[in-house]
Amino acid sequence: MTCCAIESRHGRELTLVGLDAVSGTPVIDLKPTMAEFRAVNIKQPEWVSRLMSEYFQP
Numbered sequence: 001m002t003c004c005a006i007e008s009r010h011g012r013e014l015t016l017v018g019l020d021a022v023s024g025t026p027v028i029d030l031k032p033t034m035a036e037f038r039a040v041n042i043k044q045p046e047w048v049s050r051l052m053s054e055y056f057q058p
Contacts (some may be wrong), residue, residue: 003033
């Protein structure tokens with residue numbers, strides 16, 4: 001699951017920003033994100049945070 005922003009819409013085609021996917025691949029399911037559904041106080045090992053620290057860097 002990735003939270004991303006809709007940049008534009010042309011008919012049934014969406015341009016998304018911040019999607020963790022290969023460019024041009026289809027999006028199968030799209031759901032809105034609401035603050036009430038966001039996870040809080042997630043606990044994970046410190047090594048996971050180190051591994052992911054630069055994941056979204058170009």
